[in-house]
Amino acid sequence: MPVSPAPSDTDVAARLAGRTLELVDVASESRSEARLAAHVARVLRDGGAEVTELGDSCILARPPGTSPGVMLAGHLDTVPAQDNIPGSIDAERVRGLGASDMKGALAVMIELVLAGAPYSALFFPREELPSTESALVPLLQRSPVEAELVIVMEPTDGELHAGCVGNINATWTFRGRSGHSARPWAAENAITRAALGIATLASAPVLPVQFHGLTFHEVASVTRINGGIAANVIPETCTAQVNFRYAPGRTPDAAEARLRELCGGLGELEITGNAASAPVALEHPLAQRLIDAGELAVAPKQAWTPVAEFAQFGYPAVNFGPGAPAQAHRRDESVEIARLLHAHRVLEALAT
Structure with missing residues (x-):
């Protein structure tokens, strides 16, 4: 039986860009993520993934029959709109509310699961609100998830950002x-x-x-x-x-x-x-494999991210995503298509 050729960079980039724009155009300001959660669950199910809805707009997905050691995690919500939805796309960027923080990352997560990469993917709401409204902490209290390492796909410009303040x-x-x-x-x-x-x-x-x-x-x-x-x-x-x-x-x-x-x-x-702040998890072997897979630069995370909440429950966690921190929350927010492709290829390499 002939083996299908691996998708070219052009094909993967186009798919990631299209998926990012699709997600941007589903409004999901904090506390109003249910519509996007339903959309993500439907896309993943239609693509053959195993999808578990964990309540409160939290979704866990994975390719059928896999038992991943690495979990990708991303939040569904955005800050309030600034006349930047619907989004748009050109040859270099996807533009619109949440493109960088972090619907581009959600697109990477979805496309990796649909392609059969051995990851679980956790989607959750209300990250952009004060930690007192966290959906992730109650989720991990009621439904612990299995993961040796969590990669929180917050904007990092394609670097690995360790820990958080x-x-x-x-x-x-x-x-x-x-x-x-x-x-x-x-x-x-x-x-x-x-x-x-x-x-x-x-x-x-x-x-x-x-x-x-x-x-x-x-x-x-x-x-x-x-x-x-x-x-x-x-x-x-x-x-x-x-x-x-x-x-x-x-x-x-x-x-x-x-x-x-x-x-x-x-x-x-x-x-x-x-x-609370989060410890640096660079000594974990899977974190080292991630760095090696993409020859990633390593920097401290000079922001708070959910790696701290995962660490609270004993999960080693690092930040790695295609978005740019400088683009987050801007009226003219955008994400580079090349960064989407880079994140996808790095995580493909880690999986193999």
Whole structure:
């Protein structure tokens, strides 16, 4: 019986690009992923894959009869649209909401399973929301999955990004006493107090932290601020939202203590979310095989990703995907077709 020739790069790239555009055009903003989950499940079933729906728009798929040691994982949701859906395609890129983060990666996952590559593929919702709304943690609690290594296909520009930084969100409240703006000496301005606190935080240098040979950076930022009720009233309350990214090796409790230290004891700091960092899994033999399969550059993941949630449940996990971190969440978001092909070929090579 003649053996069918392997698909050419041109054919695979065209299929990946078309699949990415197809997924972009199925809206799936966070909390509204059910339609895309149903679409992905249908595409995989129609292509002959074994599909298990795990509830809450979580889907596990694999080629029939395989028992994969490596699991590919990707989130179905996107940030809110910015007039960038439906998408479009040209000779070099697929453009549109979620193209880079991370519907291009979902397309790679789908096409590998349909081609019979010995991977399981896990699709899940609500990654773009605070960790308190995670769908992955409850899933792993109720339905543990089998995997020796998890490859989370977050945007990495085709590099392997190891570990991830932890992520604290906090509300920082400053209090004063209201009064007439014509007589500010008779009041205490909460915004002025907030400005002093924010200046203290902003003066703290970025802290580089070496962990397993990689340099992560600890950094705190004020991301939102709100205060005042009228143009002629000295405000009695001002609140700021603070985000702190901390390196692997620092526990969540130690990270909270460090953020309070950076805030200089000023104002009232309420921690509203604390997603732990993830260890570096580069010593795992399958991670080394992945690096070798694509001759991949290795870098620290200077962001939070679900590798931390997998690590919480004992799964070694790394980040590798075709998207570009610099493209994520942009109005003009896009993914390079060449990167889609690269990710597909690297994972093919790992499988063999």
